[in-house]
Amino acid sequence: MLLSRDNLPATVESVAALDDLLARPTKALIDDLNRVDGDIMILGVAGKMGPTVAALAKAALPARRVIGVARFSDPPVKKWLEARGIETISCDLMDEAAIATLPKAPNIIFMAGRKFGAEGDLALTWAMNAHVPALVAQAFPKSWIVAFSTGCVYPFVPVTGGGATEDEPPNPPGEYAQSCIGRERMFEYFSQKFGTPGRLFRLNYAIDLRYGVLHDIASKVIQGQPIDVTISHVNVIWQGDAAAQALRCLAHCDSPTSPINISGHQILAVRELANKFGQRFRRAPVFSGTETPTAWLTNTALAVKLFGEPVVDIDRLIGWTADWVARSMPSFGKPTKYEVADGRY
Known part of the structure; x- marks a missing residue:
């Protein structure tokens, strides 16, 4: 069954149901991928979002070769991918000789990178x-x-504006974000040198019911923990929508390659999100900090023009997340740290 706004479930009952939902393609995704020739290879497939991208690609194009590349230090991820018909290759992407042995796939989704614990080893x-x-x-x-x-x-941009557009010059706080500019500059440089087509996929924040900004806020509300509202507004998008885009x-x-902002098209107040979860849990949220007038926010007008609005809207995401957290369903245990204001993750 293809995914559409008309056939979304009221709740997501299990991890298996969540994985299946994340990997359900839309007709628009199938149509766009049919315009793309050749195999698809995902580098860094073993992260939180990589399996969704790989499974969604295979579901959209079951006859096409989809290859997932990672070190696979977590063997169950490799087994999960292979069970869905995705070819896996173990490779350390820090090893130039190993990269040279990979298939020359005509289409690459590059997902390798480091965020969590970035401050612990900045050289890495x-x-x-x-x-x-x-x-x-x-x-x-x-x-x-x-x-x-x-x-x-x-x-940071004003929360009363529409978010940063792709024309906003990068200038973030913290070495993690600066290293991400380094990533973009490397792809830009070699795209200019070789004429390599591409996109720089500027994402924030993907929502999987096991992690994400909404999971962080809902978990704190239900546990009675304080919610820091210093970073007062966020953009979020369902992980299935982000993977499809x-x-x-x-x-x-x-x-040469160019940036595109990917997120939900709405700018959401953290305090309001917490209050909505509080209503569902019948528990008043506890807040800390003072809202600042700026935040990390993006304008997704270009993505909406190309892809339309996300299939899963914010009210559905809040409902799914509240139900998931209330039932003490699995969590990845990896906070997004969306409330960090100095870029030190």
Whole structure:
């Protein structure tokens, strides 16, 4: 069954149901991918969002070869992908010789990178977020490359505005976000040098019921923990929608590569989100901090023009998340740290 706004479930009953929902393609995704020739290879497939992208690609194009590449330090991820018909290759992307042995797939989704714990080893963060992209861009000069980035490359912008557009010059706080600019610059440089088509996929924040900004807020509300509202507003998007837009970008690449903001089209107040969860849990949220007039926010008008609005809207996301958290369903245990204001993750 294809995914549409008309057939979304009222609740997501289990992890298996969640995985299946995330991997249900829309007709628009299938149509765009049918405009793209050749295999699809996902580099860094073993992260939180990579399995969704791979499974969605395979569901949309069951006859097409979809390849997932990672170190696979977590063996169950490899088994999960292979059970869905995705070919897996173990590879350390820090190893230039190993990269050279990978298939020369005409379509690449680049998802490798480092965020959590970035402050603990900044040299490794820069190597993963800037050096590895340079190796990959040189190894695949003829491929179309959609490279995951982050909305954190922008400076903070007023919460009363429409969010940063792709024309806003990157100027973020913190070395993590600066290293993400390094990632983008490497893909830009080699795209200009080789004429490699691509997109720089500036995402914030993807919502999987096991993690994400909404999961963080809902969990704190139900546990009676204080919610820091210093970063007072956010953008969020259902992970299935974000994954679909990443794959659809393969049909909308530029040469040289160019950025595109990916998130929900609404700017959401953290306090209001917490109050909505509080109403569902019948528990008054506890707040800390003072709202600042600026935040990391993006304007997604370009994405909406190319792809339309996300299939799953914010009210549905709040309902799914509240139900999931209330039933003490599994969590990845990885806070997004959306409330961090100085860029030190």
